[in-house]
Amino acid sequence: MVSRAIARAAVLMNNNSGKKSHGKPTIATVAQRAGVAVSTVSRFLNGHYVSKEARARLTEVIEELGYVRSWTARNLSLGLRGCVGVVVDSSQDLWFTQLLAGIEEELSTRDTSLMLASLELSGRYDPRIVQQWVRERRVDGVILVKSQRRDRPLIHECTEAKLPTVMVAPDEAVAHVHVVRCDNRAAGATVAHHLANLGHKRIAFAGGPEHSVDTRQRLNGLREGLEERGVRLDPKRVSFCASYEADAGCQFASEILKAPLDFTALVTGNDALALGFMRIAQQHGIRIPERVSVAGFDDIPEGALLWPGLTTIAQPTREMGRAACQKLFEAIAEPGEQQVLVYPVDLVVRESTARPVKP
């Protein structure tokens, strides 16, 4: 007992003068300098009850010492990791990089780092890394981006482990997790109105995979939007691609261009499909938008880079990234109700759509 008290005294001595550790001031240094207990400092740092005088003294001392708290220690004490996981099919996805910017922004305000996981890093689907995260609880929460049907087991594991989870733009109906997405139906309707206003009557739709919720909602929006303008979307002109990749758009184009085009405007399930279509169409000498107008969804940056620029629907992607992060932090702080946040979309008109030469 006595020896222990002495040891403690020695420690305090050390903290006082020599700063034996990394040289950086700790909560103890601050406490001592301010003449209060460490717990008071801790309470102050976390915004709990502290007397006016102590508060003033502490702000002063902290400033003076240039003290910054150790989040590692805090996390250890709290049983946290100070790190959230972000999961996406491929970090190459351009829409995702915009989302990432929003996440990054929000993360930088807290002291939380992030771990990235691409489900398809090396060409084939492999969710094991993420499964490790949840099993070993290497992250305090996860943001699942654009998850699909094949991710169901993964999602299940997250909820099962009671790991705070936020899904962004899920292409699946999900429950028991926060969701941040855009208004796909409105997006479809907006495109519809744009094309109808230009005078298009014969419009085709080339979606992503048929079971994709995004595709279905966008298609519904398109159909309804056209009907509102008295234009009918002929089911014969509706088709689906195998994926959302540009390759699938190329394939669709190669297929459809075997016969003469019987439509004046094409709406695709997303921008990548549109770009793929445009690439092949141009290769075939088909002029856009003179011969056919093209519109997509997502507003990926490439759309603005090529000629003609792609008319598309923009989501407030960065804002959605920030929101996802905020929701995740809320969920980590106190697991509560699951919310669904729906964001409005915007039409971006570029050169790929124009009045039809002959309706």
Add this chain to the structure above:
Amino acid sequence: MVSRAIARAAVLMNNNSGKKSHGKPTIATVAQRAGVAVSTVSRFLNGHYVSKEARARLTEVIEELGYVRSWTARNLSLGLRGCVGVVVDSSQDLWFTQLLAGIEEELSTRDTSLMLASLELSGRYDPRIVQQWVRERRVDGVILVKSQRRDRPLIHECTEAKLPTVMVAPDEAVAHVHVVRCDNRAAGATVAHHLANLGHKRIAFAGGPEHSVDTRQRLNGLREGLEERGVRLDPKRVSFCASYEADAGCQFASEILKAPLDFTALVTGNDALALGFMRIAQQHGIRIPERVSVAGFDDIPEGALLWPGLTTIAQPTREMGRAACQKLFEAIAEPGEQQVLVYPVDLVVRESTARPVKP
């Protein structure tokens, strides 16, 4: 012997039974179950000296308990953060996202997370977040991607703070840090040979900023490569853009297209510039590659998406990301010599280059 071990185990059991842990097994749980001290377990985990028997017993117990070590605690003890910083102008940069994939890959093998910082997140240059990182030592090291002249103060702060630093594809001459980059001179020479082989004699170069090291090296490589084929690069056909963005490429195109083209092939400082040029050229009805061949550097994914596809020089970007990460970990483990890793490049031929119609 045996009975003593058992007795000790019993005591430890008692000691431990009162603990209110999160239910997860800790190093102590493992130690008592295996009948050894925590320090032995720790040594085992870190690959230090442990007797054969203890080693065997521990692997067994750890497997049995499903024990996973707490990296938070480890970092606290080691004075680390378990997190590296990755800094780039804009996380939207497509070349960067490929690099990120490599970094991600390497990070996932260790238990280290990452913090992202875009120097130009909100439109204007703002290195304050990164400065905070180094001052408060919120990261164990940083990877600086494509840093430029304006980043000099930042780099200085990093080295000053003795923060392990790796630079990837720096566009500046730097010392005292690890560097991972590609062979820009060879890249230029490779393009030169490709174009010369196609029969081009009148070749133009539109670089990035004039002081850019990348641009200068690529230009030198191009010039030398052409000379090797007996083609002279006319200085009148060499110009520089204000930036490496597509916009600058557009601007260059608008400018140069005011007069008739006096060259049959254009090499740009990077792919983005090439895309910008192509967009405007096509808008002006200039056919690529019939009227002018175009080649860039970097092999960003968009280059393959449009028509005609862009001929370019590919870097082993992902591998470079992994290497940067590895070097950083080495530097964190033991600060030592600064190395420069130079990676070879590859020519990717697409549709934007062809034989000139009339040399």
Add this chain to the structure above:
DNA sequence: TTGTATGCGTTATCAG
């Protein structure tokens, strides 16, 4: 409101 004492899970030191 403040202070005391202890826990969080590892690693490092140093004596056996």
Add this chain to the structure above:
DNA sequence: CTGATAACGCATACAA
């Protein structure tokens, strides 16, 4: 080679 124990820096019941 192994074991006991002091850091690491912070949070928080509990007592005052």
